[in-house]
Amino acid sequence: MLDSELKKEIKEYGVSMRRHFHQNPELGGQEFETAKRIEAELDLLGIEHERVGDTNVISTIQGKRDGKIIGLRADIDALPVQEESGVAYQSKIPGIMHACGHDGHTAALLSAAKILTARKDEIAGTVKLLFQSAEELGLGAKAIVGSGEIDNLDGLLGIHIWNDVDSGKLYIGSGEQMASPVEFRISLEGKGGHGSASHQATDTIVPLASLIMNLQSLVSMEFNPMSDVVLTIGRIFSGENEEVRLGECYNIVSGRAYLEGTLRTFNDEDTERFREKILRMVKGIEMLYGVKSELFFETRVPAVYNDPELANIGCETCVELWGEASLDKELGKCMASEDFAEYCKKTPSMMAFVGGRYEEKLKCYPHHNSRFNFDEDAIDQAAWFYAQFAIDYLNKKGR
Template identity: 40%
Template sequence: MDEFIIKRAKELQGYIVEKRRDFHMYPELKYEEERTSKIVEEELKKLGYEVVRTAKTGVIGILKGKEDGKTVALRADMDALPIQEENDVPYKSRVPGKMHACGHDAHTAMLLGAAKILAEMKDELQGTVKLIFQPAEEGGLGAKKIVEEGHLDDVDAIFGIHVWAELPSGIIGIKSGPLLASADAFRVLIKGKGGHGAAPHLSIDPIALAVDLVNAYQKIISREVDPLQPAVLSVTSIKAGTTFNVIPESAEILGTIRTFDEEVRDYIVRRMKEITENFANGMRCEGKFELTIEHIPPTINNEKLANFARDVLKVLGEIREPKPTMGAEDFAFYTTKAPGLFIFLGIRNEEKGIIYPHHHPKFNVDEDILWMGAAIHSLLTYHYLSL
């Protein structure tokens, strides 16, 4: 079946590119994916899939093979970003201030390509396939909603693909274990006592405490966390004051925490809270530490699925082990319910000027490799259900 799958994926290259460009021209932000999900639903119904709506604007297509067996899920995210596109291409975003700058248009198109191949192979499938077209990966936790609705309860394995700007075009990236970090956002609110900048002794300066806290937080990473455990604590915003001669009443600190280990994450959060409250008390201020987004766990790839995928996908070309990244992905929520594997597909092509990172206004995808995404989904599904 490998030859058939690869042949059909290459034949569907034009279809996949067409769909990707259409989605690219009409990007939709998290939980706004009405147009995209309508197209996806129509395509799946034409192919004979049972269609279920999920997570407000998500779509799941279910295909049952000729024989009963395991259930495998394939995931593509559909949402765009609030970015003004700067590419000069015929399929440039036609929606001001919105852009597919992370490749989700490609993900959706590739999975639609796989949907066609798998529908043609229905009688060869020994089990059930769930195609998950997910909304709101970019900050909306769409994956979590899908899990909470029970759509992963009967799934034996789930696979996802992300086009990857750090890998050369056509290279497949597979890594077992930690691949993407957990993510938390924090806010620290400091209340002091305002006054004249020339009379600091009559005030309680929240900026002085903010500076000390930023330095103290970094010592958690450098002096308390095992140096062999990757961890990032970034302060990304400090807001206080309005002019040169007034000590403000309050200050605010914003930032993010990233780890690959949940125990390390919990330790950092606990220590930041303790340091905030104790430093504030020592500086005669009020200090409050809080988390401002729902925690996203790390994406940990299943070792058995990684080994399985390396063996199955070697027919497509070179496979490399990518570096882990401290970026986060809500695909992680799926792996809390079923063994999962998140795969990178390289799209960097310097000759074509496709060199910009994800979330950049000039981000683009080397479309010549999109057929590979459909082939990866289809090959993994067929061989997994045949185990």
């Protein structure tokens, strides 16, 4: 097939696949139909594949020559969001939407599989394709790592379509790229009572409010101002029912109160410092207000770290395909998180951000927004980057 014909086919195929997955989203760990469709597409290409766990699909493309093994990863899960984008290919599933671009990632990796199959003679080694479930839950990468399926990889590439980068550009950084998220929950227990006799009760709303205000000062007062640390309190409630509201009734002194939040850092030292400080603060609240407390604190995934050598190869591939102007110089590392970090601990890895923003075509909304969308040209760019990076890596590292 001529390059021009292949390019046209890949572009049309990528958009078609993306729209199929967008209309039929599935939540993490439940991507059964998504996995079946991926397997069906791989069968049409004659590519061997296997299931890992319930919905992870891993396939292998063997080149004409022996060499190293490079992995390419795409996440396949959707989010519990009611779509309001209004596009013709809007989600058919109530309350579930691809609001983070994973439909585009899946389509791009399937497109890359078609490219690599057509260019097998250029592959000096083996390419392993990882269609990963449950990224949004932070579970899919752990499952694949735990299965041993990446033990033989020499390197791994992941991509994320990113609306903070202009369409037609890629951001490829070296070193720390995405933060490690901590989930924390604090519950307070006092003694409920009547609003007219607060002296007979032990209020939990006032100490919870004090905690909220003091937690905000932790980052500014307890951390090096040059540290990359973000703290957010996302949920509070009081009373016996875990509802997103404060208080059971206007004349009831609440005997229970609760908050949930997240901390984002890039290193274990900052995470441990925060844990120590928040524990000290909670104990102080106990003494000051006479309440009992419980603290839950968990690091969900580590930080994403891009291997410098892979990042260098990635930049060379990007320039080779689209020229120096295609490299985004502005994004830098971000405080979002990705369970791709689990792979970074196991093998040299790299996450590349593919631009999805094109304001002249469509209004740009944030990831996880009910109106989220991206320029579908990003699918084609991601597909060719996946494929060419794999070929370049194997040719360069196999020497």
